[in-house]
């Protein structure tokens with residue numbers, strides 16, 4: 007569905023110095039596939055998502071969806087950032103429906119769908135609350151509902167649980183999988199957590215330090231529905247170890 011073909015991206019800093027963020031990145035993501043991206047800080051993971059979202063142009067290569075080059079944001083793509091980025095003055099329901107109102111895509115059943123989505127995310131009864139009345143985890147759930155209400159074919163998630171505590175993070179991962187199972191859009195999910203990547207993804211793309219290149223693609227052959235109980239399985243450990251070895255090299259192997 008989405009194809010990255012020999013993508014390179016070099017930024018020019020304020021001082022004029024060139025920063026090569028990505029080099030020769032190629033990958034395909036199929037319809038309904040869940041792909042996680044892991045790699046050292048600064049290796050270009052967010053840049054890759056922003057390229058897919060049509061927010062920045064590539065310096066070389068092409069990103070295409072269904073064969074047509076992505077040059078600007080598209081209605082079929084939605085993005086969730088690390089911070090919930092909700093409108094502070096709008097209540098939960100208005101926040102969730104905001105992008106559709108902005109794109110003039112409101113349908114007669116939009117509000118009902120938004121309420122149903124919020125209920126699935128455990129937010130029934132909070133529709134009229136303001137963001138500041140919600141916990142960080144609840145705010146992030148609102149941001150995820152906002153993205154899902156757009157019924158995207160491609161969901162881009164940039165460390166969406168990065169600011170949450172460990173327990174909320176686990177709970178949110180399982181909830182995301184539930185919502186994804188019901189809708190099956192393609193997901194490109196950036197995370198710093200190796201267990202989170204293995205738990206969620208069909209494939210984990212491992213990137214080298216900057217300039218980011220793909221050093222491995224790990225297929226996760228764990229049955230769905232997934233749960234953290236699978237963390238003890240050989241397959242989970244195999245995937246996690248293989249990813250860790252790429253990121254930490256022999257250090258991890260020695261410590262094990």
Ligand SMILES: Nc1ncnc2c1ncn2[C@@H]1O[C@H](COP(=O)(O)OP(=O)(O)OP(=O)(O)O)[C@@H](O)[C@H]1O
Nearest residue numbers: 017018019025027046047048049050051052053054
């Ligand atoms: N607009 C920009 N102008 C200049 N340099 C940039 C810009 N955006 C990103 N970079 C640089 O490109 C590199 C990759 O950044 P990016 O945010 O994509 O990495 P990342 O892997 O997502 O990092 P992290 O895991 O820390 O969020 C970094 O060195 C960053 O400083």
